[in-house]
Amino acid sequence: MDKIKPSAIQSNAVITAIGTYVPERILTNTDMEKLVETSDEWIMQRTGIKERHIASDSQFTSDLCFEAVHNMIERYGVSVTDVDYIIVATSTPDAVFPSVASQVQSHFNISHAGAADIQAACAGFAAAIQLANGLLLSGAHRKILVLGAETLSKITDYTDRTTCILFGDGAGAILMEASHDRHGDIEAVYTKTDGSRGHLLYRSSLASAIGEHDIQTNGLIVQNGREVYRWAVSHVAEGVQQLLEKSGYTPAEINWFIPHSANMRIIESLCERTGFSLEQTLSSIKQYGNTSAASIPLALDEAVKSGFVKPGHLLLLYGFGGGLTQAGVVLRWSF
Numbered sequence: 001m002d003k004i005k006p007s008a009i010q011s012n013a014v015i016t017a018i019g020t021y022v023p024e025r026i027l028t029n030t031d032m033e034k035l036v037e038t039s040d041e042w043i044m045q046r047t048g049i050k051e052r053h054i055a056s057d058s059q060f061t062s063d064l065c066f067e068a069v070h071n072m073i074e075r076y077g078v079s080v081t082d083v084d085y086i087i088v089a090t091s092t093p094d095a096v097f098p099s100v101a102s103q104v105q106s107h108f109n110i111s112h113a114g115a116a117d118i119q120a121a122c123a124g125f126a127a128a129i130q131l132a133n134g135l136l137l138s139g140a141h142r143k144i145l146v147l148g149a150e151t152l153s154k155i156t157d158y159t160d161r162t163t164c165i166l167f168g169d170g171a172g173a174i175l176m177e178a179s180h181d182r183h184g185d186i187e188a189v190y191t192k193t194d195g196s197r198g199h200l201l202y203r204s205s206l207a208s209a210i211g212e213h214d215i216q217t218n219g220l221i222v223q224n225g226r227e228v229y230r231w232a233v234s235h236v237a238e239g240v241q242q243l244l245e246k247s248g249y250t251p252a253e254i255n256w257f258i259p260h261s262a263n264m265r266i267i268e269s270l271c272e273r274t275g276f277s278l279e280q281t282l283s284s285i286k287q288y289g290n291t292s293a294a295s296i297p298l299a300l301d302e303a304v305k306s307g308f309v310k311p312g313h314l315l316l317l318y319g320f321g322g323g324l325t326q327a328g329v330v331l332r333w334s335f
């Protein structure tokens with residue numbers, strides 16, 4: 001098995017708590033029918049999405065993060081004041097700086113923590129776990145707060161029916177700790193990037209071109225849905241297989257497959273191509289839509305709350321999207 005943990009380092013990086021939050025306001029497919037020419041039937045059939053949660057005008061990604069961390073503290077009685085690093089994966093920070101992670105540090109009065117946002121689009125949460133794992137295994141840090149959070153509704157073009165039906169808002173938080181004795185571990189990681197296809201899915205900012213491709217500069221999400229779909233069902237499926245190979249496990253040995261909730265048809269196709277059954281696959285697509293960096297923790301937490309995910313279970317988390325990026329981890333659940 002191709003384990004990433006150097007043998008000289010004794011402690012494991014273990015997930016010890018989880019919390020989530022979605023805004024109260026719900027945008028259903030019926031609501032969507034009033035915004036653009038579409039139908040509940042088309043959206044359900046093509047994406048599997050029924051509704052999404054949408055932040056209020058005064059709610060930003062940092063607010064969703066605060067709520068997710070409060071939820072985690074309430075449920076597990078954990079302390080975050082001794083956290084020594086905070087990573088927030090998001091493509092929708094309140095501002096470019098200060099980072100959302102800095103705002104989480106301030107809100108919870110965490111006095112001795114480093115803080116950084118990372119942006120790897122829908123691969124962000126899995127990428128953040130990989131980074132936290134490295135910081136914990138290296139001995140640089142002991143207790144890290146990792147979040148995936150988005151307010152995609154703020155950058156969605158509600159006149160474009162090919163994208164606006166997809167996106168929703170939400171946040172998930174986990175605690176990751178260096179531990180010698182708890183049963184749990186990040187067992188394998190995999191990453192891949194194809195920047196040459198970055199123009200297929202972007203949110204414009206300062207530049208008006210990505211590589212040789214002219215792009216729109218309205219600050220909203222722009223996507224070539226068909227091309228991203230093709231990439232997801234072929235290249236992402238290959239990535240999942242690479243991660244399985246690195247971990248040494250077969251799909252049957254993994255208890256739960258948690259791919260990014262991009263589209264139910266993509267998830268079904270990934271299952272077909274990689275050997276996972278739909279019964280062992282978790283998704284947050286139906287209730288929450290595509291919430292980018294928040295989609296994996298939202299799906300995971302639903303299963304934790306339902307008692308499906310149990311101590312000792314093996315999980316394969318796999319994020320993919322804008323960049324085009326991929327990031328996956330195989331981990332053993334500890335609680």
Ligand code: UT7
Pocket residue numbers: 037038039042043046047122161162163165201224225226228229232261262263266290292320321322
């Ligand atoms: O998390 C980031 C990664 N992003 C993704 O994973 C998104 C990947 N792509 C997708 O999920 C799908 O491509 C979409 C859901 C965006 C679109 O589904 P599709 O099955 O690929 O539809 P399509 O683009 O091939 O369009 C089929 C038809 C077109 O009409 P014509 O040309 O056949 O007459 C579209 O104009 O559906 C039409 N259409 C719609 N009809 C009703 C497109 N959007 C809508 C809509 N409602 N919202």
